[in-house]
Amino acid sequence: EAGVVQSPRYKIIEKKQPVAFWCNPISGHNTLYWYLQNLGQGPELLIRYENEEAVDDSQLPKDRFSAERLKGVDSTLKIQPAELGDSAVYLCASSLGAGTPYEQYFGPGTRLTVT
Amino acid sequence: KQEVTQIPAALSVPEGENLVLNCSFTDSAIYNLQWFRQDPGKGLTSLLLIQSSQREQTSGRLNASLDKSSGRSTLYIAASQPGDSATYLCAANYTGANSKLTFGKGITLSVRP
Numbered sequence: 257e258a259g260v261v262q263s264p265r266y267k268i269i270e271k272k273q274p275v276a277f278w279c280n281p282i283s284g285h286n287t288l289y290w291y292l293q294n295l296g297q298g299p300e301l302l303i304r305y306e307n308e309e310a311v312d313d314s315q316l317p318k319d320r321f322s323a324e325r326l327k328g329v330d331s332t333l334k335i336q337p338a339e340l341g342d343s344a345v346y347l348c349a350s351s352l353g354a355g356t357p358y359e360q361y362f363g364p365g366t367r368l369t370v371t
Numbered sequence: 372k373q374e375v376t377q378i379p380a381a382l383s384v385p386e387g388e389n390l391v392l393n394c395s396f397t398d399s400a401i402y403n404l405q406w407f408r409q410d411p412g413k414g415l416t417s418l419l420l421i422q423s424s425q426r427e428q429t430s431g432r433l434n435a436s437l438d439k440s441s442g443r444s445t446l447y448i449a450a451s452q453p454g455d456s457a458t459y460l461c462a463a464n465y466t467g468a469n470s471k472l473t474f475g476k477g478i479t480l481s482v483r484p
Contacts (some may be wrong), residue, residue, distance in 0.1 A: 260414070297476055298474025298476050299472075299480045346413055349415075351470065355470060357422070359417050359420045360417065360472065363414050364413055364414040
């Protein structure tokens with residue numbers, strides 16, 4: 257079974273430029289998460305989707321970040337414009353559903369460097 | 372504030388040693404706790420998930436325990452190997468159906484041959 261797929265794996269951009277990350281969850285997983293991981297820190301949730309609906313986006317900086325999940329499968333996270341402080345690893349995860357029985361499975365992440 | 376703490380931040384042990392990684396959480400009303408492994412430059416690999424009603428879970432050389440009353444979870448690694456070298460993170464689900472995980476900063480383990 258294929259795991260969570262993310263692309264690109266690495267991205268270097270100049271500040272004020274836009275950037276987008278793509279995630280394909282494990283087949284059949286209805287719940288999708290985007291996390292931000294700074295160096296030496298644990299991941300922090302940005303947004304959670306149940307199918308195509310964003311049900312928890314309280315941690316997403318909506319002035320510059322946006323996300324979508326088309327048809328309840330793939331998802332895209334966008335930053336426009338990027339700032340130096342956005343340099344981090346962006347992780348996508350998925351689970352069969354939301355709630356306590358379900359493990360979250362993570363992709364390899366996209367490492368963003370903003371110069 | 373609901374937090375997760377992992378101390379120490381780094382640990383170095385000789386190969387073959389049995390070791391325990393600690394994880395502390397501030398709110399005993401957790402729904403579950405999950406242990407992950409992260410290799411450098413990679414994503415997180417789920418190791419074990421312990422539900423609040425469970426005391427422990429085992430997978431191969433790994434055993435994770437959960438003590439809600441003391442706010443602690445431990446990950447026991449038996450007969451450590453150099454391939455176990457990685458960062459180990461624990462994450463608590465304080466929100467139940469919302470599935471929001473609160474992560475510790477991780478413990479970077481180095482197993483010396």
